[in-house]
Amino acid sequence: MTLEEIARLAGVSRSTVSRVVNGDPHVSEEVRARVQRVIDEHNFHPNAAARSLASRRTRIIGLLIPRGVASVLTDPFFLHLVQGVVEACNDADYLLTLLIESSDADISNERVYERIIRGRHVDGVIIASSVVEDPIVERLQLDGFPFVLVGRNPRLNVSFVDVDNLSAAKDAVHHLIEHGYRRIGSIVGPPNMIASIDRYAGYVTALQESGRPVDRSLSAEGNFTRRGGYRAMQELLALPAPPDAVFVASDTMASGALQALRDAGLSAPDDIGVFGFDGLEHQLVSQPVLSTVIQPIQSLGREAVTILLERINSPESAPVQRFLPTRLALRTSCGCGSQPHLAAEDMIEGGVPA
Amino acid sequence: MTLEEIARLAGVSRSTVSRVVNGDPHVSEEVRARVQRVIDEHNFHPNAAARSLASRRTRIIGLLIPRGVASVLTDPFFLHLVQGVVEACNDADYLLTLLIESSDADISNERVYERIIRGRHVDGVIIASSVVEDPIVERLQLDGFPFVLVGRNPRLNVSFVDVDNLSAAKDAVHHLIEHGYRRIGSIVGPPNMIASIDRYAGYVTALQESGRPVDRSLSAEGNFTRRGGYRAMQELLALPAPPDAVFVASDTMASGALQALRDAGLSAPDDIGVFGFDGLEHQLVSQPVLSTVIQPIQSLGREAVTILLERINSPESAPVQRFLPTRLALRTSCGCGSQPHLAAEDMIEGGVPA
DNA sequence: TTGTAAGCGTTATCAT
C-alpha cells in the first residue's frame, strides 16, 4: 500500500491523500471522508522512511546516556526519567531511541555520534545526566544540532532542565541542623557529575551559613548506587568520630546507607539521622521512612522532550533553561516525628512515624 | 553532503561511492582509497532515511514493553536486559527504539502498533516479557512481522529466548526441602505473566515430587516489585501458621521480603529461609546474602537481538526457540553456610557466610 | 480545493 495506490482507489491525486493523512485543513469534507475510508479499508500507514526523506524530519529523538554515567542506568531515577520521556514522546508522536555508548571503545562512541547525528537518524537528542566535561555536548553545540541536557551545565550556555540541586540540598541540611545534629556528614555522587557537585555545594553552604566547620572527611562517595551508599556509610561508621547525621545525595544510596546502619546494629534516626534525595523511597521501601528531597523526575523527562521539540522547531532561538521545583518530605529518618502535614500518600507500609 | 557531491569531488559515479560506503568488494583499491579520503575529509555520513527508503531496511529494532507489565520497568532485571539488547544492537549496527505503551488509552496502543509496525519504522521487535494473552503478539504473527519474545509463550509457536523457569524454580525449592524446611511458601509474580506461572509451577512440582502437600494459602503475590515483595511477606507472616521458608520469584521481591522480615524482628535463615530468583543481589545489597537462581539476563537480551536479526534476514524460516542455562547460587539466606564452591565474586560486603 | 511535478539521498539493476 502506498499513497499512490490509495489515491488511485479514491480517485484523487497523491497530494490529496497526503493532505488527508497529515490533517491538512485544505481538503473538502467530502473528499476527506472518501479518502479516509479507503485508507481505513486498506489499513494504510505512510512509510516512515519516505516521509523522513521528503520532510527532512525523522520524528525520532535520541536519549543519550554518556559512557561513564552508565551507573545511572541502574538507578530507579533513570526509569522514572525514561517514563516521562516516553510519555511525552508518545503524546507528540515521536519515537525514542536509546543511545547508550558501549562501555569499551572510544571508537564506538564516535560511531554512534557520527552515524546517528550526522546521518540524521534523529531530529535531536536528550542527554541524560550532565557531566563536567562532555566532548559530545560541545560538539553538538558546534554542529548546531538540537539537544537538551537533563541537568544544568554551568560552563556552557545550552538548553537544559534541572532542579535547583544546590538550594534543595542546602534546605535539607539546614533541616538536619535544626534537628540539632552536630556532626553532619554526606554521601556524595561521582565527582564528575554536576548534580553531585551541586548537592555537595548545597551541603557545604548550609554548614557555612550556620557557622559550622566543613570536615571533608565526613563525606564519602557512593557513586549513586545502592551498593555504593552501603559502602560509603560503612566508611563513615568506621571513622574515629562518625557523623551523627548524613545527607545522602540520592535515595538509592540512602537505601544502601540505611541497610549499612542496620547491619551495624544501628538505626536512624536514633543513632544517625539520614536525609535522602530524589523521592523514590516508595519503591525502595525503607525503614525508617526516608526523609528526602522530592524532585519531579517524570516531569523532568517530559520537560526535556518539550524543550527539545522547541529547539528542533526553532533551532535559532536562545537556549531554554528551566528549573523545576522540589520539596522536602520530612518523614522519620531525619528525626521528625508524626507531622501534621504528612499526607497519607507519603506513608508507607512498615513506616511508623513515631 | 550527499553521495552525489562526494562522487563529484572524487571524480567517480554515485554508485561507486555507495559501494565504498557499504564495503562492497568490487571496487579497485585505488578508487576506494581516493573516495574514502574525500569521505573522511568531509566527514560524510549517508542519510538514514534515504538509505532506508531505498533498501527497505531501517536498521532499527523496537523493544516493546506491553502495557500491563509496566511494572517490569522498575525492576533492575529490565535494565540488565536492556543493556544486553543495546550492546548487541551496537555491535550489529542497529538502533534500538523503546516502544512503551502509554498506560491509558487502548487507542494509543493501536496507534503505536500501526504507525510503528506498518509504517515500517522498525525492522522487527523484541517483546519484553511474555504475558498469557497478548493481542499484539498474535497480530504480529498474522502479519508475518519479525519479532521475538523474551520469555516463552506455550500457546504460540513463535520465536523466543527464555530460561527454564520451571526447572530452575523446582531445583531451588528442592534445595529448600533438603534443608529440612517443613512449610515452604512462595511469593509469586503477576498471574498473567508466563514467567510467574512457570516459576510457581516449579515450586508446586518440587513439593509434589517430594510428596508434600501444596497449600495455596502459603503463596502471596508480589507483582515483581520490592514493595510487592515486602507486602507479600507481611501477608505470609500474618498467617496463623506462617511458612518456615519462602521461594520468591524475583530478587527484587526477595529484597523487599527480607526487609519485611527485619522489620518484623525476624531474620533469614534463622526464622525463615529465603530463596530468590534472578541473580541481581549484587545491586540489591541484601543481608543476609540472598540465595538465588542466577539467570543470564544480559545474555537473554543479546540472544533476543541475535534471533530477531535472524528472523529479519530470513522471515520464512521456522521459529527459533532458545533456552539459556541458569544456576543456583547457594548463599546464606536459604540456610547454607560457607560453601566450598562459593566463589569470591559471589560475596558481598556485609555478607557473613557463617 | 485539487492536481502536477520536482525533489529528498540512497540502493539496486543492468549495461558496459
Next chain:
DNA sequence: ATGATAACGCTTACAA
C-alpha cells in the same frame, strides 16, 4: 570494476 538509470514512497511548492 565502474557508470547510468530507475526505483523507493513521500512532501511540497506551484499551478490551475
